[in-house]
Amino acid sequence: MSMSIRMPGRRSFLRLLLCFALPLIALTSGSAFSQNGGELRFCLHSEPKTFDPLLVDDDASVSIRYLTGGVLVRVNRHTQDLEPELAESWNVSKDGKQITFNLRHGITFSDATPFSSEDVAFTMQRLMDPALHSSTGDAFRSGSGAIGTKIITPDQVSITFPASIAGLERLFDQVAIMSAHSPKKEMAVLGPFMVAEYKAGSSVLLRRNPNYWKKDSQGRRLPYLDSIRLDVQSNRDVEMLRFKRGELDLINTIDSDYFDRLAASSPHLAHDAGPTLDSDFMWFNQVASAPIPEYKRAWFRDTNFRRAISQAINRDDLSRVVFNGHAQPAVGPVSPANKFWFNNRLKPEPYRPDAARQRLQAGGFHLQNGALFDNDGHPVEFSIVTNAGNKSRERMAVMVQEDLGKIGIKVNVVTLDFPSLIERISQKFNYEAAILGFRNVDLDPNSQMNIWLSAAEDHAWNPQQKSPDTPWEAEIDRLMHAQASTADPKKRKESFDRVQEIVAEQAPIIYLVNQNALSAVSSIVEGASPGILHPQTFWNAERLTLNPTTRASR
Amino acid sequence: MNAARKLAWGLVLAVCAMSLAANWLAPAGYAKQFRESPGAPPSHRHLLGTDEIGRDRFARILYGTRISLLLAPAAALVSTAFAALVGGLAGYIGGIWLRVARGFTDLFLSLPWLFLLITVRALLPLNVSPLVSVLITFLILGLLGWAASARVLSTSALALRNSDFVLQARASGVQGPRLFLVHVLPNLKPVLYAQFWISIPVFILSEANLGILGLGVAEPLPSWGSLLRELEGMISFREEPWRLVPLLLLIVVLTSFQTLLSNEEVTA
Numbered sequence: 001m002s003m004s005i006r007m008p009g010r011r012s013f014l015r016l017l018l019c020f021a022l023p024l025i026a027l028t029s030g031s032a033f034s035q036n037g038g039e040l041r042f043c044l045h046s047e048p049k050t051f052d053p054l055l056v057d058d059d060a061s062v063s064i065r066y067l068t069g070g071v072l073v074r075v076n077r078h079t080q081d082l083e084p085e086l087a088e089s090w091n092v093s094k095d096g097k098q099i100t101f102n103l104r105h106g107i108t109f110s111d112a113t114p115f116s117s118e119d120v121a122f123t124m125q126r127l128m129d130p131a132l133h134s135s136t137g138d139a140f141r142s143g144s145g146a147i148g149t150k151i152i153t154p155d156q157v158s159i160t161f162p163a164s165i166a167g168l169e170r171l172f173d174q175v176a177i178m179s180a181h182s183p184k185k186e187m188a189v190l191g192p193f194m195v196a197e198y199k200a201g202s203s204v205l206l207r208r209n210p211n212y213w214k215k216d217s218q219g220r221r222l223p224y225l226d227s228i229r230l231d232v233q234s235n236r237d238v239e240m241l242r243f244k245r246g247e248l249d250l251i252n253t254i255d256s257d258y259f260d261r262l263a264a265s266s267p268h269l270a271h272d273a274g275p276t277l278d279s280d281f282m283w284f285n286q287v288a289s290a291p292i293p294e295y296k297r298a299w300f301r302d303t304n305f306r307r308a309i310s311q312a313i314n315r316d317d318l319s320r321v322v323f324n325g326h327a328q329p330a331v332g333p334v335s336p337a338n339k340f341w342f343n344n345r346l347k348p349e350p351y352r353p354d355a356a357r358q359r360l361q362a363g364g365f366h367l368q369n370g371a372l373f374d375n376d377g378h379p380v381e382f383s384i385v386t387n388a389g390n391k392s393r394e395r396m397a398v399m400v401q402e403d404l405g406k407i408g409i410k411v412n413v414v415t416l417d418f419p420s421l422i423e424r425i426s427q428k429f430n431y432e433a434a435i436l437g438f439r440n441v442d443l444d445p446n447s448q449m450n451i452w453l454s455a456a457e458d459h460a461w462n463p464q465q466k467s468p469d470t471p472w473e474a475e476i477d478r479l480m481h482a483q484a485s486t487a488d489p490k491k492r493k494e495s496f497d498r499v500q501e502i503v504a505e506q507a508p509i510i511y512l513v514n515q516n517a518l519s520a521v522s523s524i525v526e527g528a529s530p531g532i533l534h535p536q537t538f539w540n541a542e543r544l545t546l547n548p549t550t551r552a553s554r
Numbered sequence: 555m556n557a558a559r560k561l562a563w564g565l566v567l568a569v570c571a572m573s574l575a576a577n578w579l580a581p582a583g584y585a586k587q588f589r590e591s592p593g594a595p596p597s598h599r600h601l602l603g604t605d606e607i608g609r610d611r612f613a614r615i616l617y618g619t620r621i622s623l624l625l626a627p628a629a630a631l632v633s634t635a636f637a638a639l640v641g642g643l644a645g646y647i648g649g650i651w652l653r654v655a656r657g658f659t660d661l662f663l664s665l666p667w668l669f670l671l672i673t674v675r676a677l678l679p680l681n682v683s684p685l686v687s688v689l690i691t692f693l694i695l696g697l698l699g700w701a702a703s704a705r706v707l708s709t710s711a712l713a714l715r716n717s718d719f720v721l722q723a724r725a726s727g728v729q730g731p732r733l734f735l736v737h738v739l740p741n742l743k744p745v746l747y748a749q750f751w752i753s754i755p756v757f758i759l760s761e762a763n764l765g766i767l768g769l770g771v772a773e774p775l776p777s778w779g780s781l782l783r784e785l786e787g788m789i790s791f792r793e794e795p796w797r798l799v800p801l802l803l804l805i806v807v808l809t810s811f812q813t814l815l816s817n818e819e820v821t822a
Contacts, residue, residue, distance in 0.1 A: 237786075257606075261793070321592045321607050383680040391786070395607050398773045402587050412681055413773045420676035431680060 037226050038546035040525065042250045042538070043233040043242075048204065051186050051195060053176035054127050057135040060232075063252075066535055067206055067228060069176025070190020070213075072101055072120065073169060077531045077539035080339050080443060082170055086115065086177060086190060086213075096164035096487035099172075103155045107213040109179045109188040117157035121149035122180035124159050136174050139446070140165065166484045166492055167444040192223040192542035204230040214542060223542035243520055249546070250528065250537045251520040255392070256324040259518040271530040271537075273517040275328045275337045277440035280396060282313075282384065282433060282510045286462040288469075290429035295378050300432070300461075304363040306507040310349045312356040312407045313400055319513050322395045326518055330511035332500045333452070337514065337532050338443050341493065343500040348511075356407050372408030381410040382432040385424065388415035396512060397435050426463070434460075435512070441534055445483060445496045452480050452499060461508045472506050524550040562813035565806055573620035580613035585774035595796070602796050605784060609774075615800055618776035622758055623807070625692040630753035632696030634703055634746055638739075641704030645711025646738050655708060662701040670698060671764060687772035691764065695757045703749040710745045714738050755808045762804070778804055 048060040053069045056062055072087040084090075087101040107115040127137040128147045140147070143163030150158045165171070182188035187195065192214070193206035206228040214222045231248075233239050240258050242248045254262070263270035284300035285292060299305045315329035329348035334341050357367070364375035372380040384400065386393045394415055401411040416424070424431045440447065450458045454465040454473045468474035476499055483495035503509065517532040526545045530537045538544065572579060581599065582588075588600075588608035596603045602611040644655030674694050682690065714720060715738070723737045758778060764770035765779015773780070781800035788797060 317589050321587075321589050324593075381681065385680060391606075391783075394773070399587065399589075399607060401774065402585070412683060412687075414680045415773075416676050417672050420672075 037224075038548075039227045039229055040225050040250075040538075040541070040544060040546065041229045041231065041248050042252065043239050043248060044204070044230045045234050045236075045239075047201060047232055051198075053178065053186070054123070054132065054134045054136060060230075063230070063535055063538075064195070064204060064206070065176050066191075067193045067538070067541055068189045068191040068195060068209075070107075070115075071174075071176060072103075072172045075170060075173045075443070075533070077533040077535075078529065080533070082173075087172075090169055092168055092487060094487065096166060096168060097162075098158055098160045099168055100152075100156065100158040103157070104213065105155055107190065108211045109182055109190055110194045110209045110211055111179070111182050111184070111188040112211060113179050113182045113188060115177070115179075115190060116154040117151045118154070119177050119180045120157045120159075121151055123175065123178045124149050126178065127175060139171050139174070164485055164487065166446055166487060168487070170444055193225075193228055196227070201232060203232060206230065212542070216543070224545045225541070228538075228541065240520075243522070246522065246524075249522045249525050252535060252537050254518050254520055256322075256326045256516075256518060259326060259520075260324050262520055269520050269522060271519045271521060272326055273519070273530045273532050273536065275335055275514040276517045276532045277335045277337055277443070277514075278437060279330050279333075279335060279440070279514050280393065280435065280437040280512045281330065282309075282400065282435045282512060283461045283508060284382075284433045285425075285429060285431055286469075286508070287429040288462075290431075292430075292432055293378075295374060295376060296382060296432060299374065299380070299382075302363060303506055304359050305365075306510065308356040308359040308363070308407070309404065309409075310507050310510045311352045311359065312409075313349075313403050313510070313512065314351040315348055315512060316351065317403075318396055318399055321399065322392050323513065323515060326516040327513040328516070330514045332503050332511055333448060333509075334445075334496075334500060335440070335514045340489075341443060341445055341496060343497040345497070346500060346504055349504075351403075353403075353407055360407070367408050370408055371410070379410065380408065381412070383412040383414050384433045384435055385414045385416055385421055385431050386435040387418045387421050389418075392515075393435050393437065400435070400512075425460070426457070436460075443533075445480075445492070445499075449480060449484065452476050470506075472502050473508075476502055523547070558813050562810035565810045566814070569619060569803065569807055570623055573616055573623060576613070576616035576620055580610065580616050582610045582613050584609065584614045584617040584776050586610065586613075595794070602799055603794075611781075611796070611799070614776040615781060615803065618778055618781050618800070619803065621688055621771060621775065622761060622778040625688060626754050626757040626761070627750075629692040629696035629699070629757045630750050632693065633700040633753050633757075634750045636697065636700035637703035637707050637749060638742070638746060640700065641707035642711045642739070642742055643734070644704075645708035646715050646734050648712060648715060652708060652712065656705070659701045659704045659708070663705075667698065667760075668763065671695075671760075674698075675764070682772075684772040684775040688775060688777070691761060691770055692757065695760050699753060699757060699760070703753065706749060707742065707745060710742055711738060714741050751811060751814060755811045758804070758808065 044060040044063060046058065046060050048064050049058045050056060050061050051064065053065045056065045071085050073090065074083050074085045075081070076083050086104055086107065088104050089102045091100045092098070101120065103115070103117055103120070109115060124147060126132060127134055128140060140161065142161050142165045145162030147162070148160040150160070152158060177190055178185050179188040189209060190213070192209055192212050194209045195204065196207040197205035208223050208226055212222055216222060236254070236258070239248065239251060240254070243251055259270055259272070284306060286297065286301050290297065319325065319327040319329055328336070331346045331348050332343070334343065336342050360372065365372055365380065374380060384397050386397050394413070397413045401413050404411050425434055450456045451460065453459065454468040454477050457463055459465070462469060465473070468477055479495040479499050483492040486492055517530065517536050519530045519537045521528045521530060521537055524547050526547055527540065527543050528537055529540065531539060533539070581601070586609060588604055588610070590608070591604055592608040593606055594600055594604040600610050600612065602615065605611055605614065640655055640659065644652045671694060675691070678690060720733070720737055723733055728737065761770050761777060762779040762782050765777055765783055770779040771777040778800060782804070784797055785801060788794070791798065
C-alpha cells in the first residue's frame with residue numbers, strides 16, 4: 001500500500017493563498033471590512049413602559065426612543081447646538097408662535113412607507129391631543145387652544161401654536177416622527193434602529209433600520225452596527241460584573257465608587273466627561289401652614305440664616321469625599337455644563353464658617369458653650385430629610401451635619417423611603433430641611449418653570465403660592481415669564497441670568513454639587529465619545545463600530 | 555458545659571467587653587470625619603482603615619457593636635415579655651381567649667414585616683436625636699417581633715394547664731393569678747429563655763436589614779446595620795478584605811448565640 005501526496009498546481013496554489021489571505025486582510029486592514037456588523041450590548045435599568053414614542057416618560061423608553069426615533073432636529077450632545085435631521089432647515093416666526101420645516105426628500109420609514117409633511121402633521125396633532133396625556137406634548141402647551149398644522153407641500157409643513165414658545169425649535173429634539181399611513185405605527189420608525197424583539201423583564205433587541213436615510217462621508221449607509229441588545233438589569237453590581245466579564249459593552253452612567261475601581265484596574269475603560277446638568281441641593285421648609293414651630297419658620301425665612309448655612313457648608317469636601325472628586329461645587333440652578341444659559345458672573349459659595357458665624361450674630365443668634373441659640377433662647381436644631389438608599393445624599397447629609405456642628409447648629413439626619421419623603425415635602429409639608437437632587441435633561445430654562453414660579457407645584461421651599469410671598473419671588477416670577485414670552489435668545493438670557501443672581505443672593509435653594517458624567521465603555525467599542533447629555537455613551541450610536549478582532553473572540 | 559459552649563460564651567463576652575471599652579480602645583470618636591483620608595486602607599492610625607467619609611472603621615465597629623449588642627437583648631426582652639403576656643396567658647386561660655389570641659397572632663404574623671417597619675419608621679417624628687432614634691428603632695422591633703414567640707408560649711402554657719401538677723394545685727384550692735405566677739410561669743421559664751435567645755440574633759439581623767435600607771439607626775451613630783451597608787457594591791473580596799470585618803463579627807456573634815441557645819432549647 002502506497003500513499004501519494006499531490007502537490008497543488010499554480011492555479012490551486014493561488015486559490016489557496018486567496019483563501020487564507022482574504023480573511024487576514026479583512027482582520028487587519030480595518031476600514032474596508034470592519035465598519036459593519038456586530039451587536040452592541042448594554043443594560044436598561046428598568047423595564048421600558050412604552051414603545052409609543054409620544055408617550056415616553058421613563059429613562060428606559062427614552063433610550064429606546066433615542067435609538068429608534070427619527071426627529072426633525074437634533075441637539076448635538078457634544079456641542080449642544082441644534083442640527084438638522086429630517087428637516088433640512090426651519091424657520092421660526094418673530095412672535096415665536098409658528099415654525100416651518102423644510103423636509104428632506106426621498107426618505108422612507110423602516111417599513112418602506114414614504115416620509116412626508118403629512119407624517120409631521122399627524123405626529124404633532126396626535127402629540128397635542130389632550131386625551132393622549134403626553135409629557136412630551138406638555139412642553140409645547142403654551143396657551144389655551146389647539147395647534148394648527150398646515151401641509152404646504154409634501155416637503156414643507158408649518159405648525160402654529162396658540163401662544164409664543166421660547167426655544168421652540170429645540171423642543172423638537174424629543175419628538176420622534178410617526179407614520180401617518182403605516183398599519184403598525186409604533187413599529188415604523190425613521191431612526192437608525194428598530195425594535196425587533198421584546199422579552200418582557202429580560203431584554204429588548206434592536207436591529208438596524210435598512211431604510212435609514214443617513215450615510216457616512218464615504219457614502220456607506222448608517223448605522224454600522226447590526227443590532228443592539230438592551231438587557232433589563234436594575235442591579236448595578238451585576239451590571240458592573242457583566243461589564244468586567246465582557247458581556248456588556250458599555251454602562252451609560254456609573255457612580256463614583258464603581259468608576260474609581262474600574263479606573264484603577266482598566267483606566268482606558270472609565271470615562272469622566274465632566275460636570276453634568278444634574279445638581280444636588282438643600283432647602284428649608286418655608287410653607288406658612290407647615291406643622292413646624294413658628295420660631296423655626298422664622299429662621300428658615302430669614303435670608304441671612306440661609307446664606308450663613310450656605311457659607312458653612314464645605315462644597316469642595318463634598319465633591320472630593322462623597323464623589324471622589326468626580327463632582328464640582330454647584331453654583332446655582334444652572335450647571336456650568338450648560339454652555340449658553342449658565343451665568344458666568346456667578347461663582348460657588350466659598351466655605352467660610354467665620355463669615356457664617358458673623359452673619360448669624362448680626363441676625364441676633366449667639367453662641368453659648370459651643371451651641372447656637374436664637375434671640376429668644378431657642379437652641380438652633382433642625383432635621384434634614386433625604387431619601388433612604390441614596391448613598392451619596394446620605395453621605396452629603398452627614399457631612400453637612402458635621403459642618404454645621406462647627407458653627408453650633410445641631411442637625412439630625414433622617415433617611416426616609418421615597419414615597420414617605422415625597423408625601424412629607426409635597427403634601428403634608430411636615431419636614432424642616434431636605435437634601436434632594438434635580439436630574440435636568442433639558443438645557444432650556446423653560447424646563448425649570450415648574451420650580452421657579454411661585455405658584456408652581458415644584459416650588460420646593462414654598463409651593464403653590466396664590467401670590468408671591470416675597471418681593472424677590474415676585475421678581476423671579478416676572479423674569480421667568482419675560483424669558484418665556486420672547487423668542488430673542490439674548491433677552492431671554494438676560495432675564496434668566498438675573499434669576500440665577502437672585503437665587504444666589506436669597507439662597508432659597510442651597511446648591512451643593514454638580515455631579516460629573518461617569519461612564520464605562522469597553523475597548524471593543526470604537527467611535528464612542530461619552531458626553532454629559534443623555535444618552536451619554538451612545539448618543540452617536542449610528543456611528544459606533546465594534547472592533548472586529550475583539551468581537552470575534554467574544 | 556461543653557467546649558463549644560465555653561468558646562461561644564468566651565467570644566460573646568470578649569466582644570461585649572471590647573465594645574464596652576470602646577471609649578478607651580477607639581482611636582477616635584465614631585463620628586469624627588478624617589476628610590483628608592476617606593476610604594483609607596488599614597494603617598497604624600486607622601487599624602481597619604476609614605469609611606467613605608473618612609470615619610475610623612475600628613471605632614465605628616466598637617461603638618456599633620455596643621449599640622447592637624445592648625439594644626438587641628433589650629428588644630428581645632420586650633418582645634418575650636409581650637409574647638408571655640399574650641401567648642402564655644391565652645394558653646393558660648384557654649377556651650375562646652386562646653382562639654382569639656391565636657387568631658390575632660396569626661394575623662400579626664401574616665403582616666409584611668419589612669413594610670410595616672418602614673411605615674412605622676416613616677410616621678415617627680423627624681427631629682429626634684440619634685440616640686432616641688436607636689431606642690425607637692429597637693422598641694419598634696421589640697413591639698413587632700412578639701408574635702412567633704407567642705405561638706410557642708401559648709402551646710407550652712396549654713400543655714402545662716392540663717398537666718397533673720397544675721390539676722393537683724387546683725384541687726388544693728390554688729386559683730387565678732397565684733396559680734399562673736407560682737405554678738405555670740416558673741415552668742415556662744426554659745421556653746421563655748429559649749425564645750429570648752432566639753430573638754436576639756433575629757433583632758440584630760432585622761436592624762441590619764433596616765440599616766441596609768438606610769432606615770435603621772440614625773447617622774452619625776453606627777450600628778451593625780449601617781456598618782454592613784458598606785459591603786453594598788463590593789464586587790471582589792480580595793480588593794479590600796478589611797471591609798468584611800463587620801460581617802465576620804456578625805457571623806461570629808450570631809453563631810455564638812446559636813451555640814448558646816441550642817442547649818436551652820433542648821432543656822425547654
